[in-house]
Structure formats: structure tokens, C-alpha cells
Amino acid sequence: MTVALCSIMMLIVSACGSNSGSSSQGKISEDKFNVVTSFYPIYEFTKAIGGDDVNVINLLPTGVEPHDWTPRSQDIVNTSKAGLFLYNGAGLEAWVPNFLKGLDKDSNVKAVEVSAGIHLIDSEEEEHTHEGEEHDDHAHENEQHEDDGHNHGSIDPHTWVSPKSALVMAENIKNSLVEADPEHKTGYEERYGELKQQLEDLDTKFTEQLSKVSQKEIVVSHQAFGYLARDYGLTQHSIMGLSPDAEPTGQDIVKLAKLVKEEGIRYIFFEELVSDKLAKTLASEAGVETMVLNPVEGLTKEQLENGDNYFTLMEKNLQNLITALQ
Known part of the structure; x- marks a missing residue:
């Protein structure tokens, strides 16, 4: 046990190295409604709902883990020119407050936290429950967090990993697109309906x-x-x-x-x-x-x-x- 434990502790530093990406995926389009997303799941859902009516730029480069990534100057430039900036929230993107402050003063981009409305998990409460009580599969179904969802440390930000939470996120994305670009509401609603059905089928499985x-x-x-x-x-x-x-x-x-x-x-x-x-x-x-x-x-x-x-x-x-x- 001692040798194996020492090996584990020696590996911790190498296992937790920083990931950094060079640039975001995509460029601002002059012909379409531009949406900037903070990382992959939001990008995919926005592409599915937006279809040909939107140009979606994903900030996080391929192969990069989002927890220790920070935006570059070009990301600020692109987002300043977009109509929507969609991010997860719940503390995932600790860089968002400063990022928004850095946008051009004449920018009309609207920032939307797509995890809004999900019953967030407090990991410290979850840990204490597991330590102090016998396991109950539904012990945390009614946990809620009423704060603003930004960088609370113990709040679990990984909402999208559950299809049930992904359904809430998809609806938030659809609503944001409809509000910001009402001209294409019909298309957004139709494509959202298709994505919703996919997520509901996955949830059922x-x-x-x-x-x-x-x-x-x-x-x-x-x-x-x-x-x-x-x-x-x-x-x-x-x-x-x-x-x-x-x-x-x-x-x-x-x-x-x-x-x-x-x-x-x-x-x-x-x-x-x-x-x-x-x-x-x-x-x-x-x-x-x-x-x-x-x-x-x-x-x-x-x-x-x-x-x-x-x-x-x-x-x-x-x-x-x-x-x-x-």
C-alpha cells in the first residue's frame, strides 16, 4: 500500500497539468446572426437549434478541457461583435465576469447563463449527506441553490452531463435565440422541437x-x-x-x-x-x-x-x- 500510495501522490502533479488552447473555433459572419458559446455542449445545442440562421463561434478549442482555460484577446473581439454570448454558468467559467467587462463599450451582445433554472448541486452538502446518512438514491432531488450561479466553489457546474438538465439548457438557448433574433423564430422553434425529442429519448434510455x-x-x-x-x-x-x-x-x-x-x-x-x-x-x-x-x-x-x-x-x-x- 505504501509504495502504491507514494506512486499515486507523485502522479498528482503530472495528472493535473494545464490545458491551453490557441484560438476559438470560427469567425464573425457579416451575413448571419452571430452567437458565441463558451464550450462544446452549448455550441452543439446552439448549432442544432440555430441551423442555417446563425453563425456559431465556440471559444474553447478542440481537445481542451474547460476548467483551466481562459479566453484570448481575439475572443473578446469576436464576442463584442456577436448578438449573443451563451455560457454555462454555475461557476464553470470563472473568467466570465472579467471577460464581459472587457467587451467593447458599444457592443450590443447579450450574455445568457444557460444553466439558469436547473436545481444546482452543492458538492459540500452532497458529501456531508453521504458521510452522515445511509445512501438514498433520491436524497438530492430537491436540492436548490438560489444564488446567482457564478463561481461559488462548491457548486457543481456539470449540468449538461444529465439529459434532464440538458433539456433545460436547450430550452434556455432556444428562448435566447428567439428573443434576440425574432425574425427566425419559426426555424428556432422547429429545430428546438427536434433537439428536445432527442434529449427526451436519451433521458428515457x-x-x-x-x-x-x-x-x-x-x-x-x-x-x-x-x-x-x-x-x-x-x-x-x-x-x-x-x-x-x-x-x-x-x-x-x-x-x-x-x-x-x-x-x-x-x-x-x-x-x-x-x-x-x-x-x-x-x-x-x-x-x-x-x-x-x-x-x-x-x-x-x-x-x-x-x-x-x-x-x-x-x-x-x-x-x-x-x-x-x-
């Missing part, structure tokens, strides 16, 4: 298939699956915190290894945009295997080339969860 699994505990590399766990009756245990550079302690690792063995957990989940070294070392220590569980924070270059999207990645997540939990 998660609900039906995860209700049948015998195991309910998942161990993940970083604490990105709180909404998915809450909405589909699972409990997540993470190696790192809400941000993938939140370092675990030696005690955290020992506790997790013990949990894995006691609960009969067979897989440690890792994700593509964050180093898998900690997950693999913990899996080795506990004598189990690793498997991908994707928080869909962005696409890798390979996924982009393969035509993957939010739905294909979430379908893969569901299949991997079933494999690990049945």
Missing part, C-alpha cells in the same frame, strides 16, 4: 436502463457526474474534485481503494481530456479495471474526425455504465 443495474456506486476521475448520478439513482465517488486539478490527499486515495474493494466495484472511470494516470494507479491498487466515462466537456480531435457528438458520447457513457454496474 438512461432512466429505463440504469434502473435495472444492481450496482449503484461509481468511482470517477473527477467530480463531473453529480447531475447524472442524482437524476438516475447513482452515487459518484471522485478521485479529484469539481475541477480536474483539485488534488486528492493520500487519505482520499486510501479511502477510495477501501471503498472499491468493500463495494465490489469493478471499474474506475476516467475521461479523455484529463490524464488517466491517477485512475489507472487506483485501479491497479484496488485490483480492478478502468473504463471511459465522458463528461462531454469537449471533443478530442479523433472524436471530431469520427463525427462524434453529445449524443454519441452519451450513448457510449450509458453502455459503459451498464457494463460496469450490471
Whole structure:
């Protein structure tokens, strides 16, 4: 245990390196309504709803993890010229307040927090509940957070990972487009209806298939699956915190290894945009295997080339969860 633990702690620094991207994806169009999005899921939903009526620029470059990314000067220039700036909120993009202050004074861009209306999870309350009570699959269904959703530290920002929350986000995006560009309302409404149906179908699959699994505990590399766990009756245990550079302690690792063995957990989940070294070392220590569980924070270059999207990645997540939990 001592040697393995030392190896884990030596890996923490290398596992939590910074990701930085060079530039955003897209340029301002003179012929269409311009929308700037902060990261991939919002970009995909906006493209689906906007169709040919909008030009969508995604700030986060391909293959970059969003938690430690910051915008560049060109991003400020593009956003100043756009009609809408759509960001997740709930503390994901800590750079937003200063970013908005840096926009051109004559800019007419409207900033919209697309997680508005979702019952946000306070990770500290969640942790205390798990420590002090027996597990209840629905213990957090009614948790709400009434503050403004900006950079609260303990608030879980990973709303989009649950199809139920993604439905709220999609509706917020549609409403924002209709309000900002009413000329194309009919198209926005029609395409939103198609996206809504896709998300509802995905929600139904998660609900039906995860209700049948015998195991309910998942161990993940970083604490990105709180909404998915809450909405589909699972409990997540993470190696790192809400941000993938939140370092675990030696005690955290020992506790997790013990949990894995006691609960009969067979897989440690890792994700593509964050180093898998900690997950693999913990899996080795506990004598189990690793498997991908994707928080869909962005696409890798390979996924982009393969035509993957939010739905294909979430379908893969569901299949991997079933494999690990049945």
C-alpha cells in the first residue's frame, strides 16, 4: 500500500497539468446572426437549434478541457461583435465576469447563463449527506441553490452531463435565440422541437436502463457526474474534485481503494481530456479495471474526425455504465 500510495501522490502533479488552447473555433459572419458559446455542449445545442440562421463561434478549442482555460484577446473581439454570448454558468467559467467587462463599450451582445433554472448541486452538502446518512438514491432531488450561479466553489457546474438538465439548457438557448433574433423564430422553434425529442429519448434510455443495474456506486476521475448520478439513482465517488486539478490527499486515495474493494466495484472511470494516470494507479491498487466515462466537456480531435457528438458520447457513457454496474 505504501509504495502504491507514494506512486499515486507523485502522479498528482503530472495528472493535473494545464490545458491551453490557441484560438476559438470560427469567425464573425457579416451575413448571419452571430452567437458565441463558451464550450462544446452549448455550441452543439446552439448549432442544432440555430441551423442555417446563425453563425456559431465556440471559444474553447478542440481537445481542451474547460476548467483551466481562459479566453484570448481575439475572443473578446469576436464576442463584442456577436448578438449573443451563451455560457454555462454555475461557476464553470470563472473568467466570465472579467471577460464581459472587457467587451467593447458599444457592443450590443447579450450574455445568457444557460444553466439558469436547473436545481444546482452543492458538492459540500452532497458529501456531508453521504458521510452522515445511509445512501438514498433520491436524497438530492430537491436540492436548490438560489444564488446567482457564478463561481461559488462548491457548486457543481456539470449540468449538461444529465439529459434532464440538458433539456433545460436547450430550452434556455432556444428562448435566447428567439428573443434576440425574432425574425427566425419559426426555424428556432422547429429545430428546438427536434433537439428536445432527442434529449427526451436519451433521458428515457438512461432512466429505463440504469434502473435495472444492481450496482449503484461509481468511482470517477473527477467530480463531473453529480447531475447524472442524482437524476438516475447513482452515487459518484471522485478521485479529484469539481475541477480536474483539485488534488486528492493520500487519505482520499486510501479511502477510495477501501471503498472499491468493500463495494465490489469493478471499474474506475476516467475521461479523455484529463490524464488517466491517477485512475489507472487506483485501479491497479484496488485490483480492478478502468473504463471511459465522458463528461462531454469537449471533443478530442479523433472524436471530431469520427463525427462524434453529445449524443454519441452519451450513448457510449450509458453502455459503459451498464457494463460496469450490471
